[in-house]
Amino acid sequence: MDIKLRIRRVLVIVGIGVFLISSELLVFRSLNHFLEGFADGMGTLFQRATVVVELVSAASKLTPHPPEGQTIPEQIWGNWVVSRKIPTTTISCWDEAEAKTLLGTQIEYSSGVFRWKDVVTAHPTAETKMVSAERFHDDNSGKGSNSSQITFRQLGITVRQVMQISIHHPPANITGGTIEIPGDEVLVKNKDTIIFAACNMYFEAKRVSARSTPD
Numbered sequence: 001m002d003i004k005l006r007i008r009r010v011l012v013i014v015g016i017g018v019f020l021i022s023s024e025l026l027v028f029r030s031l032n033h034f035l036e037g038f039a040d041g042m043g044t045l046f047q048r049a050t051v052v053v054e055l056v057s058a059a060s061k062l063t064p065h066p067p068e069g070q071t072i073p074e075q076i077w078g079n080w081v082v083s084r085k086i087p088t089t090t091i092s093c094w095d096e097a098e099a100k101t102l103l104g105t106q107i108e109y110s111s112g113v114f115r116w117k118d119v120v121t122a123h124p125t126a127e128t129k130m131v132s133a134e135r136f137h138d139d140n141s142g143k144g145s146n147s148s149q150i151t152f153r154q155l156g157i158t159v160r161q162v163m164q165i166s167i168h169h170p171p172a173n174i175t176g177g178t179i180e181i182p183g184d185e186v187l188v189k190n191k192d193t194i195i196f197a198a199c200n201m202y203f204e205a206k207r208v209s210a211r212s213t214p215d
Helices: 002-062 096-100 133-140
Strands: 078-086 106-109 113-116 119-122 126-132 161-167 185-190 193-198 201-208
Touching (some): 126 133
Antiparallel strands (some): 106 113, 126 161, 161 185, 193 201
């Protein structure tokens, strides 16, 4: 009798042990499966996040960013007086009377101001580039034999290329026929002489002392 009871007890203990081990194995497998799924999910999420970052980076590179504005170059800072109209073979929207209104007027350039007479552009931005004689002619002349023509030679420029400065400003109405402001695009002939066009007429301006009487 005692032997049978002991056998039963052993069988019960063995059964309980088997049950506990099976339960632990089942829990372990479930936990392992969960961790694998979690790892896979995190990996997928990481991959998607990486793709999003790459797409945003690519889009940022493709999106055009406006260049930072440059101020007027220091080479022309100061006051200038329009001294003469240059004879050229250009076709203008002005007549001689309108051209004479520019003579003697003053242009001022600085890092913070572009001014012609009482027309003022505050905090102007500018583009500066070197332009060759050939490029200048092609960009500012017509194609036909009777069309407007302009060359460095007509302007008295003897070098092969000069600095061209273009100043940005809102459209202006000076004397009609153009939205230009005299002196908003200049060729630097030398340190004391600049050349600009207004309504396709070309003018020369000379550097003057800061003490000169304003317009």
